[in-house]
Amino acid sequence: xxxxxxxxxxxxxxxxxxxxxNVSLLKTDLTYFPDGCNFPAPVNICLGVTGGFxxxxxxxxxxxxxxxxxxxxLAGKEVTVYDRLVESxxxxxxxxxxxxxxxxxxxMGLDCDITVPSVDRGKDFSTSSACFVGKxxxxxxxxxxxVKFDSRAQIK
Amino acid sequence: xxxxxxxxxxxxxxxxxxxxxxxxxxxxxIEAETGEEAVKKYQTFKPDLVTMDITMxxxxxxxxxxxxxxxxxxxxxIMCSALGQSNKVKxxxxxxxxxxxxxxxxxxxxxxxxxxxxx
Numbered sequence: 506x507x508x509x510x511x512x513x514x515x516x517x518x519x520x521x522x523x524x525x526x527n528v529s530l531l532k533t534d535l536t537y538f539p540d541g542c543n544f545p546a547p548v549n550i551c552l553g554v555t556g557g558f559x560x561x562x563x564x565x566x567x568x569x570x571x572x573x574x575x576x577x578x579l580a581g582k583e584v585t586v587y588d589r590l591v592e593s594x595x596x597x598x599x600x601x602x603x604x605x606x607x608x609x610x611x612x613m614g615l616d617c618d619i620t621v622p623s624v625d626r627g628k629d630f631s632t633s634s635a636c637f638v639g640k641x642x643x644x645x646x647x648x649x650x651x652v653k654f655d656s657r658a659q660i661k
Numbered sequence: 662x663x664x665x666x667x668x669x670x671x672x673x674x675x676x677x678x679x680x681x682x683x684x685x686x687x688x689x690x691i692e693a694e695t696g697e698e699a700v701k702k703y704q705t706f707k708p709d710l711v712t713m714d715i716t717m718x719x720x721x722x723x724x725x726x727x728x729x730x731x732x733x734x735x736x737x738x739i740m741c742s743a744l745g746q747s748n749k750v751k752x753x754x755x756x757x758x759x760x761x762x763x764x765x766x767x768x769x770x771x772x773x774x775x776x777x778x779x780x
Contacts, residue, residue, distance in 0.1 A: 525765045578674045580681075593674040600672070600716070601764045604743025611746040619744065621671060621718055 509613065510558055511535070511637040511652045517605035518564070518641065518650050525598060526577050530648065534640040542638060544649070546630035547571075548587075550599040552622045554607075557615030559655040562606070564599045565630055567646035571595045587626070596622040664779050665689045667708040669699040669725065670741070671717040675766070679712060679741075682768050683775070696720025700728045703736070710779055712771075713758070715742040715749065726756040737778045741766060 515532060522530040546565040554560050566574075568587055575584040575594035584591060603619040610617050632653060639650040666688050668679045673694075680690040691706050693699040696713075697720040703711065711729065715722035722740060729736045740753040745763035753761055759778055762771060 521765070575674070578678065580678075590674055590677070593672045597672040597674055597764075601743040604745055604764060607744060608746050611748065616746070616748060619716055621716055 507637075507654060508537075510610065510615070510654075511639070513609040513613070514562055514602075514606045514650060514652050515639050517602050517609060518639070518648075521602045521605050522598070522641075522643070522648070525601060526574060526643075526645075528573075528643050528645060530641045530643045532639060532641050535637060537635070537637050539635045541631075541633040542636060542651075543629055543631045544638075546625065546628055546649075548595060549625040549628065549630055550595050550622050551625070552599055552603050553620035554603070554617050555620070556617040558610060558617050561651075561653040561655070562599075562603055563630065563649075563651040563653075564595070564602065565649040565651065566595065567648070568626075569646045570643070570648055573645040574598055592624050592626075596624060663687050663689045664710070665691060665706060665708040666775065666779075667691045667693060667699060667702055667706065667711045669693045669696070669711060669717070669722065670714040671695065672714075675714070675741075678766070679771070682771065686772065688775075688779075696722055696725030696728070699725045700732070703729045704732055707733070709737065710775060711736065711738040712741045712775070713738050715740065715744050715753070723752055723756045726753065726758050730757045739774055739778065741771070 547568045548571045551563045575591040578594040636653040641648040676692045713722045740758045740761040743764040750761045
C-alpha cells in the first residue's frame with residue numbers, strides 16, 4: 506500500500522515537472538529508508554498531506570533547478586539570483602505536483618488535502634522517520650522526492 | 662473603462678503571471694494573497710471577475726467564495742487551483758464558483774475562460 510501511494514507522488518512529479526518546465530525528468534532511483542535519512546538539500550520545499558494519507562511530501566532540488574523553474578514561470582526571463590520570486594515559483598511547482606498526486610490518490614480511494622508549502626534553503630534534509638526517497642535527473646540538475654508517512658494510510 | 666479582475670493566490674509568481682497576462686489584454690488587475698484579503702478587496706473594488714486559488718493561509722478559497730457571494734450574489738468567480746480532485750471541483754462549484762481551472766495554468770485557457778464570463 507505504501508509503495509502504491511509513493512508511486513502516485515513519483516508519477517505526479519515526473520508528469521508535472523515535464524509539463525510545467527518542458528524538460529524531461531528521469532527517475533534514477535527509489536529507495537525506502539526505514540530509519541530515516543540525511544542528505545544535503547540546497548532547496549527543500551515541504552508540504553503536509555492530511556486526510557486519507559497523513560504525512561509529508563518534499564521536493565529537494567539543486568539551486569540551478571530552482572532558478573530554471575523560476576525562469577520558465579516568468580516566461581523565459583533569465584533568473585540568476587535566488588529571491589522570493591524563485592521561492593514562489595518552486596513552491597507553486599511543488600503545489601501543482603502535490604495537487605496531481607492528490608488527484609491520483611483520490612482515484613485509489615484516499616481523499617487528501619495539501620497544506621501551504623514551506624521552503625528551506627541551504628540546509629540538510631534530515632529525518633529519523635521512515636521515508637521513501639526518489640531520485641531524478643534532468644538537464645538542469647538533480648531533484649529528489651521524499652515521501653514520509655505520519656501514520657498508515659487508511660483505505661476506505 | 663477597462664474591466665477589473667481580482668487575482669487571488671498566495672503564490673506571488675502566479676499573481677505576477679496572471680497580472681501580466683490580463684494587463685496585456687487591457688484588464689485592470691487587483692491582487693490578493695489570502696482569502697481574507699480577497700473578501701476585503703472585493704468589497705472595496707467590486708471587480709467584474711475573480712480568479713481564486715483554494716489552498717491559502719488564513720482563509721481558504723472555497724470559504725472566500727462563500728464570503729464574496731454573501732456580499733454580491735452575482736459575483737463571477739473562477740477557481741484556479743492545483744487541487745483538481747473531483748470532490749474539490751464539486752465543492753467549489755457548490756460554493757458558487759462559475760468554473761474550475763486546474764493548474765498548471767495555460768494562458769490561452771485562462772484567457773478564454775475569463776473572456777467567456779466577462780464578455
